[in-house]
Amino acid sequence: NAGVIQTPRHKVTGKGQEATLWCEPISGHSAVFWYRQTIVQGLEFLTYFRNQAPIDDSGMPKERFSAQMPNQSHSTLKIQSTQPQDSAVYLCASSRGVSGNTLYFGEGSRLIVV
Amino acid sequence: QQQVRQSPQSLTVWEGETAILNCSYENSAFDYFPWYQQFPGEGPALLIAIRSVSDKKEDGRFTIFFNKREKKLSLHITDSQPGDSATYFCAARDQGGSAKLIFGEGTKLTVSS
Numbered sequence: 590n591a592g593v594i595q596t597p598r599h600k601v602t603g604k605g606q607e608a609t610l611w612c613e614p615i616s617g618h619s620a621v622f623w624y625r626q627t628i629v630q631g632l633e634f635l636t637y638f639r640n641q642a643p644i645d646d647s648g649m650p651k652e653r654f655s656a657q658m659p660n661q662s663h664s665t666l667k668i669q670s671t672q673p674q675d676s677a678v679y680l681c682a683s684s685r686g687v688s689g690n691t692l693y694f695g696e697g698s699r700l701i702v703v
Numbered sequence: 704q705q706q707v708r709q710s711p712q713s714l715t716v717w718e719g720e721t722a723i724l725n726c727s728y729e730n731s732a733f734d735y736f737p738w739y740q741q742f743p744g745e746g747p748a749l750l751i752a753i754r755s756v757s758d759k760k761e762d763g764r765f766t767i768f769f770n771k772r773e774k775k776l777s778l779h780i781t782d783s784q785p786g787d788s789a790t791y792f793c794a795a796r797d798q799g800g801s802a803k804l805i806f807g808e809g810t811k812l813t814v815s816s
Contacts, residue, residue: 631806631808631809632747632792632809637802644802645802680747690735692749693749694746696744
């Protein structure tokens with residue numbers, strides 16, 4: 590049984606470029622979460638979907654970040670006009686139930702903006 | 704504003720000792736408190752969790768002690784092993800509806816042999 594799959598594992602992008610990160614949740618899981626992890630800020634909640642519908646995006650920086658879940662098998666996090674402060678590990682997690690009691694995290698996508 | 708706080712930031716214990724990791728929170732509406740374990744290069748993984756109706760949860764060498772009145776909890780790892788060396792995150796969820804978890808800053812545990 591495969592876990593949460595995130596691609597790419599590493600991405601280096603130039604300042605001002607766009608970055609798209611992909612997440613494939615565990616099959617049958619109904620909720621998908623995105624978190625950002627940095628040394629300074631720790632694990633920050635960004636957004637989550639339940640049954641593909643956006644439920645809570647309270648952690649998303651409003652202007653350049655967007656997330657979608659076009660079908661039950663993948664979600665994307667897009668960052669436009671990337672800035673050095675966007676450098677982080679972006680973690681995707683899924684959970685079986687809608688309450689999100691147990692989050693199963695992927696290994697993360699490390700984004701470096703130069 | 705950090706809603707979930709952990710201490711110490713780092714902790715070193717000898718193999719066989721008990722490691723105690725502390726967590727505190729501010730929001731009285733938090734009702735679910737999982738601890739996640741993270742190894743370098745990996746995503747966090749659920750280790751053990753407790754709900755606010757309980758004051759203790761045990762799973763093998765891992766025990767959570769919960770004090771609702773003081774808004775504090777702690778994770779005790781008995782008979783610590785080198786393989787327990789990892790970063791441990793305390794998290795909390797608001798019973799108000801959103802399933803998001805709020806994580807603390809983490810405690811990096813090193814178990815020396």
